[in-house]
Amino acid sequence: MALMKIKFTQKKRVKLAQGLWLMNWFSVFAGILVFSMGLFLKIELRKRSEVMDNSESHFVPNSLILMGILSCTFNGFAGKISYDSLDPTKFAKWKPFLKPYLALCFLFNTLIFLTALICFLMRGSLENTLTQGLKNGMKFYKDTDTPGRCFMKKTIDMLQIEFKCCGNKGFKDWFEIQWISNRYLDFSSKEVKDRIKSNVDGRYLVDGVPFSCCNPNSPRPCIQYQITNNSAHYSYDYQAEDLNLWDTGCKDALLRYYTNMMSSMGVVVLFVWILEVTVMIGLRLLHTALESIANPEDPECESEGWLLQQSMKETIKLMLDTLKQLGKTNQVEAGAEGGEPTPTVATVS
Incomplete structure (x- = not known):
């Protein structure tokens, strides 16, 4: 049984496509915000780099800058797909790329969620950096x-x-x-x-x-x-x-200043992550709803969209079976390459 199965009419598909187009542009602005936060944090850390022992503290701003750039790129691309989905002729050229693109979106959403967690968990590393950096700075x-x-x-x-x-x-x-x-x-x-x-x-x-x-x-x-x-x-x-x-x-004092700043940024990134996940789910529903149209010549007919073609349990089981099959294939290939040569029997005339 498909997960999150929804019936769509032509009117619902158009509304979904228009809503996704709008949400993607909101996400582009959210990506610019994440990029700006990373840049601001990087500047604030560089201001006091003399009292910081290493460059590990720049991992958070660098991650925010990267996620901001990727967010603008992915959502700009998704906005174009959503807009073109209103025209079957234009949408046809995107069909081969949608599954790989959605897989990349899933990976991107995982990374942005990890970035949000890092914003909350960098306190320990930052504390060690400040302790040693301030100690050295006071000596000089x-x-x-x-x-x-x-x-x-x-x-x-x-x-x-x-x-x-x-x-x-x-x-x-x-x-x-x-x-x-x-x-x-x-x-x-x-x-x-x-x-x-x-x-x-x-x-x-x-x-x-x-x-x-x-x-x-x-x-x-x-x-x-x-x-x-x-x-x-x-x-x-x-x-x-x-x-x-x-x-x-x-x-x-510095630890409190930077952790408060990064915690606030982490909350913003979590909201951006929720928005990105919503866009990904909407794009997947739009993709499957357009793919399942029974009669392409009749665009006004009903269709069904879903998040997963099978239930979550069945999907996980299928993935595990696929991984096991790949493992067995690799073992067979390794055995064939590393096998002992067949012994030859000498004949006595």
């Missing part, structure tokens, strides 16, 4: 005189100001690296010498943070040096008081 903060790294201070400062964050996981990350350049250290000072000697790697570490970590909403002037020293500041308790620094790490 002080290298303002080093070619290729002189921009890193500005990048990190602008990042912390824009996203209202401090450090990688928190402001204490700055305590573990030397973020002040040697150029601005007085090596004749006893305090500087003692700090460098007290560190195994000979780094100048302080319990301070860059100015960009300061929260301007705090009523108190920013305390960015000697943060853990209560006696260095009047009426100050490091453990009990809310510090006037951003308490969110930049990894969490």
Whole structure:
């Protein structure tokens, strides 16, 4: 028994073809939207590529761009088929290509669904990328005189100001690296010498943070040096008081920003996928309805359209039988090629 079997009159076939033509052009605009989202996300990721460890994060925007291009191509082609189906003469030239085209549509819809899932599942990979990238970026903060790294201070400062964050996981990350350049250290000072000697790697570490970590909403002037020293500041308790620094790490701030963006894009792609599946089903019904016209000379006669010629269970069983048959054929061919030669018997005269 055919799956989703529907009877069509001439009027219903025309309405279906016109509706599909309109839906395909909606899908073309949806494809342009998906392409634009991918391009926007790619630009946003490239803006902060200095604090990202690898290019894996660009997999999502690249997938969106590709799906957008394919969507415009497939739906533009399907729109032409739907329009030509109103004229039997024009539609006749499309008949040999419809089955392969519908198979490609099914593959495309599978890919666009996977792209939507990827938008929701890339958080873990993006988190690792940001963690390592920010860690490396903070190490180069002080290298303002080093070619290729002189921009890193500005990048990190602008990042912390824009996203209202401090450090990688928190402001204490700055305590573990030397973020002040040697150029601005007085090596004749006893305090500087003692700090460098007290560190195994000979780094100048302080319990301070860059100015960009300061929260301007705090009523108190920013305390960015000697943060853990209560006696260095009047009426100050490091453990009990809310510090006037951003308490969110930049990894969490960026991760939240990008995951929210990709989740929103994932929802849009899911809606596009539903639209694409609807168009594919409609095109299949139109194809079978036109193919099953009993008398081609009488275009006004009734016909039947279906999604699958057999039920889902029978279709799956047929596919499995076909695969098994192909497997057996391959085994026979392999045995024939790799078989031992037939031994010859020598005759004694």
